[in-house]
Amino acid sequence: MQTQVLTQCLEAPSTQPLIAINMKANTIKSWFYVHKWTSLICTAFLLLLCLTGLPLIFTDEIHHWMGDDADAPALPANAPKAPIDNVINNAKNHLPGKEMKYIYWDEDKEPGKMFFTLADSSSAPEASNSYLTMDSRTAKVLQTPANEMDFMDIMYHLHVDLMAGLPGMLFLGFMGILFIASLISGVVLYGPIMKRYDFGMIRTEKSSRLRWLDLHNVVGIVSLAWAFVVCITGIINTLADPAVEVWRAGQLAEMVSEYKDKPRVKEAELGPLQIAIDKTREAEPDMEVNFIAFPGTLYSSNYHYAVYVKGNTPLTSRIIKPALIDAQTNELTDIRDLPWYLKTVYISQPFHFGDYGGMPMKVLWALFDLATIIVLISGLYLWVARRKSKEQQLNRILTNLEAANLIK
Amino acid sequence: MPDETKNVALKLWGMPVLIAFTTLAGLIAAILGTGIWHYISWISLSYPLYTMIKHGVKFFR
Numbered sequence: 125m126q127t128q129v130l131t132q133c134l135e136a137p138s139t140q141p142l143i144a145i146n147m148k149a150n151t152i153k154s155w156f157y158v159h160k161w162t163s164l165i166c167t168a169f170l171l172l173l174c175l176t177g178l179p180l181i182f183t184d185e186i187h188h189w190m191g192d193d194a195d196a197p198a199l200p201a202n203a204p205k206a207p208i209d210n211v212i213n214n215a216k217n218h219l220p221g222k223e224m225k226y227i228y229w230d231e232d233k234e235p236g237k238m239f240f241t242l243a244d245s246s247s248a249p250e251a252s253n254s255y256l257t258m259d260s261r262t263a264k265v266l267q268t269p270a271n272e273m274d275f276m277d278i279m280y281h282l283h284v285d286l287m288a289g290l291p292g293m294l295f296l297g298f299m300g301i302l303f304i305a306s307l308i309s310g311v312v313l314y315g316p317i318m319k320r321y322d323f324g325m326i327r328t329e330k331s332s333r334l335r336w337l338d339l340h341n342v343v344g345i346v347s348l349a350w351a352f353v354v355c356i357t358g359i360i361n362t363l364a365d366p367a368v369e370v371w372r373a374g375q376l377a378e379m380v381s382e383y384k385d386k387p388r389v390k391e392a393e394l395g396p397l398q399i400a401i402d403k404t405r406e407a408e409p410d411m412e413v414n415f416i417a418f419p420g421t422l423y424s425s426n427y428h429y430a431v432y433v434k435g436n437t438p439l440t441s442r443i444i445k446p447a448l449i450d451a452q453t454n455e456l457t458d459i460r461d462l463p464w465y466l467k468t469v470y471i472s473q474p475f476h477f478g479d480y481g482g483m484p485m486k487v488l489w490a491l492f493d494l495a496t497i498i499v500l501i502s503g504l505y506l507w508v509a510r511r512k513s514k515e516q517q518l519n520r521i522l523t524n525l526e527a528a529n530l531i532k
Numbered sequence: 533m534p535d536e537t538k539n540v541a542l543k544l545w546g547m548p549v550l551i552a553f554t555t556l557a558g559l560i561a562a563i564l565g566t567g568i569w570h571y572i573s574w575i576s577l578s579y580p581l582y583t584m585i586k587h588g589v590k591f592f593r
Contacts, residue, residue: 315544323547324587339591345548346584349555350577439563474563481562481573488577495584 152316159309164507166302167500173296173358174497176283181478181489183276184233192274194267196236196259203236206263209396214263215240215256222254223391226423227416229260236260246391246420290365297362300355307352314345333509340502347495354492357476364469368422371466379448379458380425388426389419389451397429400449403456404431407447412436415444419451427451438480442471551580 147155179186187193212224222242229238240256257267273281285292318325318341326338377384401413411433417423424430428448434441447459461467474480478489558576561569 311548314548318544319540322543324583324590326587326590328590328593335591339588342587343584346551346580348548349552350559350580353556353559438565438569442563475559481570484574485562485570485577488574488581491581492577495581498588 147316152313155309155312159306159313160507162302162306162309163503166299166306167504169296169299170303171497171500173283173299174493174500176279178490178493179276179279180283181486181493183280185486186276192269193234194257196234196266197262199236199261203261205260208398208401211238211258211260211263212240212397214265215242215258218256218265218268219254223420224418225253225421226418229414237266246418247388293362293365297359300359300362303355304352304359307348307355310344311348314341317341333506333513336502336505336509340499340506343495343502344499347492347499350492351496351499353475354478357472360469360472361476363465367465367469371463372422375460375463376425379460380427382457383425383427386427394419394429394451395454399454400429400431400451403449403454404433404447404459407456407459408433408445410435411445412441417446424448428457442474443467444470547583551583554579 208227212227216222216224219242222244223246224240225243225246226241227238228241236259238258238260240258242254242256243252251271253271255269255271256265257269258264259266281287284296286296288295317337324342326342327334397416401416404413412435413431413433415423415432417430417432419428420426421430423432423446425448427450429451430446430448432444432446434444443461445459445461448457449455450457462470478485481488554576558573558579561576562573
């Protein structure tokens with residue numbers, strides 16, 4: 125017994141030699157099973173990813189709207205920055221006993237603000253993090269965001285790792301691979317199904333199953349390229365944490381090999397950060413500093429300030445590299461481009477987040493996301509409807525058999 | 533390839549290829565620059581969605 129899709133494909137064998145147009149029935153059948161099973165396995169997770177991804181597109185706007193971010197007091201645009209070591213002192217006085225982990229700033233998006241991460245120890249896990257938003261001009265504490273899950277954090281973790289850490293991330297990456305297989309098999313099936321019809325056809329007069337099939341086809345083929353890009357970049361992102369580990373064990377260890385046997389730098393022995401930043405700017409005058417990792421953290425060694433610089437065009441701003449500055453002597457130890465696998469992760473990120481083309485792009489991203497939800501739900505509908513019709517056909521066969529027996 | 537085959541292929545795959553190309557152009561444009569590049573990106577990415585809505589509304593008839 126064949127499904128409606130297949131019976132359509134099998135009708136009217138053509139004599140034209142083009143593979144995609146003229147596939148053998150068995151080939152079509154195999155692709156159909158690939159499409160069915162890869163989709164069935166990943167659909168539930170893809171729906172979850174699409175639904176949680178929708179608010180995540182607008183993370184900044186939602187936080188702003190919820191009143192989560194403190195506004196830095198208005199000062200003249202040319203107000204001088206406070207010395208960064210003063211800002212650090214104020215932060216540490218505000219949270220006595222905590223060690224510095226990271227400092228991040230973005231003058232374009234969040235002028236006048238610096239985002240601090242502190243913890244009981246710089247190598248402590250994320251759960252013990254304390255966050256501070258500091259004013260980069262007055263060196264005052266602007267805000268102390270709590271380290272607890274809010275609505276957006278729940279969305280984020282459901283989307284990134286199903287709240288299950290690395291195994292959850294890798295699992296979602298595997299679901300992404302299935303989705304890619306489902307997209308490819310979907311395109312292959314699009315050929316024989318649409319062969320004799322016009323693009324965008326939706327048959328409303330015949331059966332509701334055909335109507336849904338046509339919707340599935342047109343929305344699917346139109347959002348295909350977007351779905352493909354977002355899925356591939358999503359899969360790459362699931363490997364971000366292992367990639368950082370490989371970098372730490374490889375390139376980073378190599379860069380600080382001379383320090384191998386030294387104990388971790390104590391917080392009291394840290395030199396002024398300002399000098400570390402100046403040294404970095406000297407080495408890379410054309411790049412911008414925007415992120416500092418303190419000794420002992422995931423993004424630095426045990427003995428260095430890692431001062432990260434990035435380019436200042438939309439494309440080069442994705443290409444970051446760390447300058448490793450000896451945290452005691454303030455000498456530049458090494459500065460190297462990140463390895464290709466970390467570059468791949470960072471360059472792929474904007475193509476997954478849709479955050480590189482202003483508000484209009486975010487809205488377009490959300491619409492493509494909704495289109496993908498339509499494809500998933502119509503696909504699910506088609507599967508359910510097909511099962512029902514199979515049952516009906518089985519009943520018909522059984523009835524016929526009974527009738528035949530009665531006649532006999 | 534016979535002409536007829538070419539026409540069938542064009543009729544079948546013309547729009548899907550055009551739309552995929554437009555989408556990719558829109559995705560790449562915005563990373564190349566701001567200003568005009570962003571407008572190119574927004575317009576390019578709107579085209580697949582416009583096509584989808586144009587045909588998709590027939591579903592509700």
